[in-house]
Structures are given as C-alpha cells and as structure tokens.
Amino acid sequence: MSSANGTTLPGDPPGGRRALAVWGIGVSVYFVAVIFRTSLGVAGLDAADRFDVNASALSTFSILQLLVYAGMQIPVGLLVDRLGTKKVLGIGVVLFTAGQLGFAFSPSYGMALASRALLGCGDAMTFISVLRLGTRWFPARRGPLVAQMAGLVGMAGNLVSTLVLARLLHGIGWTAAFAGSALAGVVVFVLLVLFLEDHPEGHEPEPVPHQGAAYVRRQIAASWREPGTRLGLWVHFTTQFPAMVFLLLWGMPFLVEAQGLSRATAGELLTLVVLSNMVVGLVYGQIVARHHGARLPLALGTVAATALLWAATLAYPADTAPMWLLVVLCAVLGACGPASMIGFDFARPANPPERQGTASGITNMGGFVASMVTLFAVGVLLDATGDDYAVAFSAVFVLQALGVTQILRLRGRAARRERDRLVASRVSSVHVPA
Numbered sequence: 001m002s003s004a005n006g007t008t009l010p011g012d013p014p015g016g017r018r019a020l021a022v023w024g025i026g027v028s029v030y031f032v033a034v035i036f037r038t039s040l041g042v043a044g045l046d047a048a049d050r051f052d053v054n055a056s057a058l059s060t061f062s063i064l065q066l067l068v069y070a071g072m073q074i075p076v077g078l079l080v081d082r083l084g085t086k087k088v089l090g091i092g093v094v095l096f097t098a099g100q101l102g103f104a105f106s107p108s109y110g111m112a113l114a115s116r117a118l119l120g121c122g123d124a125m126t127f128i129s130v131l132r133l134g135t136r137w138f139p140a141r142r143g144p145l146v147a148q149m150a151g152l153v154g155m156a157g158n159l160v161s162t163l164v165l166a167r168l169l170h171g172i173g174w175t176a177a178f179a180g181s182a183l184a185g186v187v188v189f190v191l192l193v194l195f196l197e198d199h200p201e202g203h204e205p206e207p208v209p210h211q212g213a214a215y216v217r218r219q220i221a222a223s224w225r226e227p228g229t230r231l232g233l234w235v236h237f238t239t240q241f242p243a244m245v246f247l248l249l250w251g252m253p254f255l256v257e258a259q260g261l262s263r264a265t266a267g268e269l270l271t272l273v274v275l276s277n278m279v280v281g282l283v284y285g286q287i288v289a290r291h292h293g294a295r296l297p298l299a300l301g302t303v304a305a306t307a308l309l310w311a312a313t314l315a316y317p318a319d320t321a322p323m324w325l326l327v328v329l330c331a332v333l334g335a336c337g338p339a340s341m342i343g344f345d346f347a348r349p350a351n352p353p354e355r356q357g358t359a360s361g362i363t364n365m366g367g368f369v370a371s372m373v374t375l376f377a378v379g380v381l382l383d384a385t386g387d388d389y390a391v392a393f394s395a396v397f398v399l400q401a402l403g404v405t406q407i408l409r410l411r412g413r414a415a416r417r418e419r420d421r422l423v424a425s426r427v428s429s430v431h432v433p434a
Helices: 017-051 055-083 085-105 109-123 127-137 140-172 174-181 183-195 213-225 227-258 263-290 292-314 323-333 336-347 353-385 395-430
Strands: none
Touching: 017 055, 017 085, 017 109, 017 127, 017 140, 017 174, 017 183, 017 227, 017 263, 055 085, 055 109, 055 127, 055 213, 055 227, 055 353, 085 109, 085 127, 085 174, 085 183, 127 140, 127 353, 140 174, 140 263, 140 336, 174 183, 213 227, 213 353, 227 263, 227 292, 227 323, 227 336, 227 353, 227 395, 263 292, 263 323, 263 336, 292 323, 292 336, 292 395, 336 353, 353 395
C-alpha cells in the first residue's frame, strides 16, 4: 500500500528491471493497438474515396470505433479486476488484429464499419490493462511517470501511423498496407503469451469474491462514489478530445481542404502533434511525480492554451492561417494527451487496489466520449455548412466549457477526500508491526 503523495509503504511492488521488462511487453500491445486505432487518421481521404462516402459517413467510422471503446471501459475495468491483465490483453490482441485484417479486405462500407467496431472492442482492452500492470509491478510513487510513459508509447504508435503507414498506403495500396500492419498484432500476441505476468512473485492480489451482478454493481458504485474518480473522468474528458479528434480523423482534411496545405505538409504537422505529445508527456510525468499539487493547474492550463490557439486559428482574418500559427496549434495539441493522463492520477489514489481497473475504466471513458461527440458534431456541421471548418470546429469550445465546469465543481471534494486518506495511510503505517 502507498500514500497518495507517493511515499512507499509496506506491500509496495519492488519495480526494477524485471518489472520494466514485463511492463514493456504490455505497452508493446498498447503500442500496436494505437497504430491500428489511428490508422484511419492518415487514411480518411482515401477511405472517403474507397467507400464513396461524405463527411458524416466518414466520421461514423471513428464514432463507432470510439463508441465501442468507451462503452467497453467499465466492463473491461471489471474484467481486469477479476481476470487479471494477461487474459484481458490476450483477448484484446485477438480482437483488434482481426478488426485490422477485416478493414484491409472490406469490400463495402458496412463491412468496414463492422471491422472498425471489432478493432475498437479489442483496443478498449489495452490501456486499462497496461495501467493495472503498472500498479502491480511498480511502487506507487512511480505511478504518474509510469502512466505518462505508457501514454508516450501510445503516441509513438500514432507516429508510426503518421510516418510509416501513410507511406505504405500510398505506396503498396490499401489492402497490402492494412493487412501487412496486422502482422504486428501476431508478434505482440506471441510475446504476451510467452512472457507477460500479472504481478511479481510475492505480490499476488487478494482474491476478490465474485457475486454476479451484485459484485459488478458494488464495484462500479464504490468507484463512482469517490469524488477523485469523477474528477479524473472530467479531467480526461476535457483535456484529451481536441487532439484525439485532430489525429484520429479531422486533422488531415482540415489542413488540406481548409488550410490549403499539401498532404505531405499536413502529415508533418500531424507528426508534430505526436512529437510534442511525447516531449510534454515526459515533462508532465516528472512534474506530477514530484509535485502532486501541480495536477489541476497543468490540466486546466492545457485546456486554456488549447482553447486560445483554436480560437486564434479559426478566427484568423485571412482565408488561411499562417504556418507559424498552425505549428503552434499543433505543438499545443500535443499537450492534450499528457494532460488527460492526469485524470488517472486523481482516480488512482481515490480507490483501493481491487478497484483500480474499474476506476480507470470510468476515468478513461471521459475523453473518448468527448471525442466521439466532437467527431460526430464536426461531421454534421461540415455537411450542414458546406465544409465550413471554422463553424464545425467550434464544437470544441462547447465541450471544453462543460468539462471545466465539472472540474471546478468537484475539485474541492476530491482534495478533501485525498487529504483524509493520506492522513489515514500515515497513521496505519505507523502501526504496521515490524
């Protein structure tokens, strides 16, 4: 057990090289899942041509994928708490690899939609499992940094989509590019089966009695009652979606059609978002690990910066924004992913180990629900306004306002509960027998 501020207490996992190796296998699965998840972001215009669909129908690909992903978060959290990381990750790899293969060979829009839904289902099982793996193998004081590193590896997967898959797509074609990428799923599945372990020796979790629906309701209700869980959800909701929407689908069309850039230049700006995410993730992880009180200022500061840069870009008086402004926008969007990880740093200390999966699942729903709503809103507004991107992307501000309102409402209660739990942890550690 560990205190909320990272002090090591009896029973904390040891960490070390073995932990890093096992955790590395888990994040490699997440890495591949993100490649598959974001592959549509570089193939959006190609998909529109291949399946002969408009903006709303194109956005349905990502909306359905995220709908499945978000809807699976609480069930996945419960499964991780009940079955362990290895089994849930294994199921996830099989599903998202099958989805990527199906997308490669889909002859119709309907079959392609079904394939993205299957991919989303498998993808949903990865991140919560990796977070749980981190809490089982590393001391709690490493929690914020380990979580940010997992997010960083995920963004590296996004980088592969942007740089490698995009070139393969335009070099060897749709089917070969997507089917070839699916081989990565086979590789990580073999590594997972052979080498991944749920926890270090001597740190087995206490068995949790399963009582059917009563157990499920109890886990969800207990996690939701914690203000830290709800605050984590809203932090994740408010911070993640602007970059997710940009990278997952609408960034490339916005930069090419609204800003008049070539696909190559637009791809470089999408790459900048990913690189910025990786750098900021390292910085945020170190700051939060050392200064727990920096969590909310970092999250709200990221929201404010994102809103300011989007407003400046969309309201720029000329027909297109200057390149320097687009560069700054993409650099700031890179902070959205690391800021969303802060949501887990509110939920983690608010819940005991046996509820970590469920609490993380609730938190992780936030950003994906916001992304799903925004993807849909942008597609509908583009069709309704004749591809007016300034109007369409204004949906970002509505969801940011909603999220900030909820964060400010919950922050006081969450802080009081966390202080009380920290005091109780210190008192119990004093009375632990030698």
